[in-house]
Amino acid sequence: xxxxxxxxxxxxxxxxxxxxxxxxxxxxxxxxxxxxxxxxxxxxxxxxxxxxxxxxxxxxxxxxxxxxxxxxxxxxxxxxxxxxxxxxxxxxxxxxxxxxxxxxxxxxxxxxxxxxxxxxxxxxxxxxxxxxxxxxxxxxxxxxxxxxxxxxxxxxxxxxxxxxxxxxxxxxxxxxxxxxxxxxxxxxxxxxxxxxxxxxxxxxxxxxxxxxxxxxxxxxxxxxxxxxxxxxxxxxxxxxxxxxxxxxxxxxx
Ligand code: IPE
Ligand code: IPE
Ligand code: MG
Numbered sequence: 001x002x003x004x005x006x007x008x009x010x011x012x013x014x015x016x017x018x019x020x021x022x023x024x025x026x027x028x029x030x031x032x033x034x035x036x037x038x039x040x041x042x043x044x045x046x047x048x049x050x051x052x053x054x055x056x057x058x059x060x061x062x063x064x065x066x067x068x069x070x071x072x073x074x075x076x077x078x079x080x081x082x083x084x085x086x087x088x089x090x091x092x093x094x095x096x097x098x099x100x101x102x103x104x105x106x107x108x109x110x111x112x113x114x115x116x117x118x119x120x121x122x123x124x125x126x127x128x129x130x131x132x133x134x135x136x137x138x139x140x141x142x143x144x145x146x147x148x149x150x151x152x153x154x155x156x157x158x159x160x161x162x163x164x165x166x167x168x169x170x171x172x173x174x175x176x177x178x179x180x181x182x183x184x185x186x187x188x189x190x191x192x193x194x195x196x197x198x199x200x201x202x203x204x205x206x207x208x209x210x211x212x213x214x215x216x217x218x219x220x221x222x223x224x225x226x227x228x229x230x231x232x233x234x235x236x237x238x239x240x241x242x243x244x245x246x247x248x249x250x251x252x253x
Contacts, residue, residue, distance in 0.1 A: 011233045014186035017053065018062035018136075018208070020200055021046065023192025023216030030216075036080050041218035043084055047092065050101065052222045054133040056229065060182060061135055064200050068108065068142030082116065085139060089119045093126065100132025106178035107141030108149065136182065143202035150176045179204055187232045191217045191224075209235045 021042060028038030046063060053061040066081055073081075096103060103123040112120070120139070153176060157163035174180070185201060185208045193214040197205070211228045213220075236243050242250075 011229075013057040013229060014232055015058070016060040016062070016183045016185045016187075017058050017229075018064070018185040018188045018201060018205070019049070020064045020188070020190040020194075020198060021217040021220070022190060022194055024218060026192060027216040027218040035077060038218055039081060039084055043088060045218050045220045046088075048222070049220060049225060050096070050133065050135055052225050054099065054101070056225065059134065060185075061133060062106075062138060062182075062185060062201070063136070064138045064141065064198075066107075066139050066141070067199055068140060068145045069199060082113075085137075086116060086119060089123050093123055096135065097127050097130065100130045101127060102130040102132065102134045103127045104134060104136045104182070105139055106136055106146070107139045108145055109140070112140060134182070136179070138200070141178070142199040144199055146178050147203060174203070177203060184208065187211060187228065189213065189225075189228045191215050191220055207237065207239055209237065 024038035024042040025035045026038070027041065028035050031037075046065075049063070050061065065085065070081070071078060093103075103126075105120045105124060109117050109120065150173065154163065154168065154173075158165060179201075182204075184204045184206070187210075188197075188201070188205050188208045189211045190196075191213055193212065195212050201208075209232050211231045213224060213228060215224045236245075241247070
C-alpha cells in the first residue's frame with residue numbers, strides 16, 4: 001500500500017446540463033446516407049448520454065429534441081422525427097423507470113396529436129416519484145413560445161382578478177415556465193460546431209456556461225461529455241460580481 005498523496009476528489013458534476021443535440025443531418029450526409037439515418041444514430045447517442053449523465057452524477061439533463069421551428073422541415077423528416085420520439089417513449093420508458101429516471105417534457109403540448117400527448121403524460125406520471133436523474137426532453141419547445149404562453153397566463157390571471165401586477169417578480173415568472181421547479185442549467189452544450197442558441201432556454205440559461213463542440217451529435221460519447229464537463233470546470237462563474245481572485249485581493253487590501 002502506498003502512503004503517497006491521495007488524488008484530489010474530482011470536481012462535482014454540474015447539477016443541470018442542457019444539450020442542443022445538433023448535426024444528425026450532416027453526420028448522415030458525410031456518409032452518403034439519408035438524413036433519417038443520422039436521426040436514428042442520434043437517438044442512440046441520446047440513450048448513451050442519459051446513461052453517462054446519470055453515471056457522472058449529473059442530476060438534471062435537458063435534451064433539445066425538436067424545436068417549434070423544426071416544423072419548417074420537409075414533412076417526411078418531421079414525421080420521422082415524431083415517430084422516433086414516439087418509439088423512444090414506447091420502448092424506453094420501462095427501462096428508464098427501472099433505472100430511477102424521472103421524465104419531464106417541456107414545450108407546447110396543445111398542437112400535438114392526442115396519442116403523442118397521451119404518451120408524454122404517461123411518461124411523466126409513471127416516473128414522477130423517481131429519485132434518480134431527471135431527464136427533461138424539450139419537445140415542440142421554443143423559448144419565445146414558452147415565454148409567450150406564460151405571459152398569456154399571467155394576463156388571464158390579472159384580468160380575472162386573481163393576480164395584481166405588483167405581485168409579479170422573477171420568481172413567479174420562473175415558476176410559470178415549463179421548467180418550473182427545475183434548477184437553471186449550469187452548462188449548455190451544443191454539438192456540430194454551430195454557435196447559436198436557436199430559441200433554447202433563453203430565460204433559464206441567463207448565467208449558464210456554454211460549451212460548443214465540433215462533434216456531430218451521433219458521435220457524442222462519454223469522452224465528449226467528459227471533455228465538456230472539464231471545460232466547464234475551467235470556467236469561473238461570476239454572476240455579475242468580480243470573481244474569486246479579485247475578491248481575495250480586496251480581502252487582503
Ligand atoms: C439535430 O440534427 C436534430 C434536430 C434538430 C431535430 P439536425 O437535423 O439539425 O442536423 P444538421 O444540423 O442538419 O446537421
Ligand atoms: C436546434 O437545432 C434544435 C434542436 C436541436 C432540436 P436546429 O438544427 O434546428 O437549429 P438551427 O436551425 O441550425 O438554428
Ligand atoms: Mg441542425
